Amino acid sequence: MASRTRRPRSAQYRSGIGSPCVLAPLALRPPRAHAPYRDRHSVRGINASAGRRFTGTGALEAIVASIRDEVPELSEIPAEELRRITRAELARAQAAADERRAPSTAELDASAAVTARLARTGVPLEAVNRWRRIAVRRSFEAGEGDEVARLYRLWDWSDTVATRAAATYLQVEADLQDRNRDQSAAFVRGLLEGTLPAAEVQSRAAAYGLLPSGSYLAVRGRPGPGGDVRHLQRAVELSGGGEGGGTVVAIVEGEIWGVVSRRAEVDSSDGVVALGAPADLGGLRDSFGLASRALETAAAFGLDGVVTIDDLSLRLAILSEDHLGERLVRRYLEPLRELGEYGATLEHTVREYLAKGLRVDASAKALIVHPNTLRHRIARFEQLTGANLRRTEDVVEVWWALERAHVAR
CATH class of the missing domain: 1.10.10.2840 (PucR C-terminal helix-turn-helix domain)
Structure with missing residues (x-):
């Protein structure tokens, strides 16, 4: 039988195989006997296989160097950590391609865990996917593999892992948003209840767009029957900020609490929003007390829209x-x-x-x-x-x- 003639690698690229926009396989040493099936697809088995399947230290260093150059968003990741996750990711990709199968649940979980760690350090999803593409592409360029079928299997692996990565990233973003909302609610509550030290108020105010020397109104609101508290929150945020003033509104125990720099405007169908008297950041506790009293009075009389103590007149006395x-x-x-x-x-x-x-x-x-x-x-x-x-x-x-x-x- 005539020997097979290898095409130059440049020809592969011109034909579209192994182009930079797709993933390519990592050349392996001759295959070794696999561990039992269950262990091979467990997280422990995958981690163990990483050392067996990808041992070229020089190649790994070159791949990591390329990643450093082409993915600047990973610059804050320590070099040893980047080498470790890249090595493990390549091992998982090669294992799936070698065994002609889709990524196992354990492999997807391991890749998703890496995505989550990178997301929590602020690395964008696009950069995470670019890191994976570059890692596998560079490993292909450094190897000797020329099996098109394996290349297609790696593409399938890449698609599956990228889909899971997107879902993981969205979940991490949602978790971070929940954490930010919790932090915002804690700041607003401490500010309005007067439990935050003055130094902390001054240092954290800028993060929420509040000026230390500004004048603000405490706000407390409640959605109407069947109303959406987040819709009410958004309405106050959009209408309560003045030029150079800023506003911060959080959801606390099913109500909106916050600080606005001018009288907010909401539809009567949204619920009732009460405003306190103008005050600086250090005096918002008293302003919030007035807003709370106005809210309870307005709710008792079935009023809606935006109200202040002045709007309620003698109704405050009638209620008390x-x-x-x-x-x-x-x-x-x-x-x-x-x-x-x-x-x-x-x-x-x-x-x-x-x-x-x-x-x-x-x-x-x-x-x-x-x-x-x-x-x-x-x-x-x-x-x-x-x-x-x-x-x-x-x-x-x-x-x-x-x-x-x-x-x-």
Whole structure:
């Protein structure tokens, strides 16, 4: 039989085989007897095979040197660590190609573990894949293998490992994002509760875009029924930052807590967001106290959108002054409840009358009744309760009773 004529390696590259964009096989020593199947595909077996399958120290050093030149993102990886993971990765690739099989679960797990370690050090996914491509390509160039079938098997190995690497990288990114969110939440909580030392506040503020000398508003918000707390968080982040001010908003116990440099804007359907008074970074504890009180008051009265202490007026006192509120309810509303449905109609009429600024025509139009009907209802209310809605003091007390009853419901 005529001997086989080897094509020049340059011809292989011109035909597309072994081109830099694909993976090529690593030349091996004559195959040795394999360990039992189970051990060969275990992590221990794979690690042991690395020493048997890739022993060319000079070739490995040349491959690692090429990686250093072509993948600068790996510059922070110690040289010995880079040699170790490159050697092991090549051994796994060659084992799968030699045995004409796909990567085993253990091999994929081992490669994924390397991807995760590199990802956690900040190496981009593209650089991780480039490292693998260069390692196998350079090992092919340094060897004597010319088996096209094996080359295709290495391509298949590369595709499978790259797919797993992408999934691993996404998981690592998600873990890091969760960690960053946890760190952000801890910073915001410490800032608003006043538990962070002043020096730490000043040193960490810049990382979140906050100026040490800036003026800020504490914010605390709660999504509406069926609302998305992350959507609410995003809305406040987008609208709460001013020029040169910055904003940081975190999710804490199902609510949003944060710091904004101007009044945020959210849709009423998003929920309720309360703002405290302006303060520097060291005084946000008091601002957050006001925001918390405003939030609880707004939630009790069924308000939504953005609110402040000033917006809530006497509702703060209505919510906190229980004894006064109950006394006014007994005086102005309990006599109506004895009348059943008609009493409820009188209460609704008086509420609308106060809301319309004591204007008869506007109130009657809103209630869809004749103005004389409205006048009769008001007169009946005054007769039952002793109130005189032409006196400011009585108007305030009746309004207080109505608002207190609304909260009690």
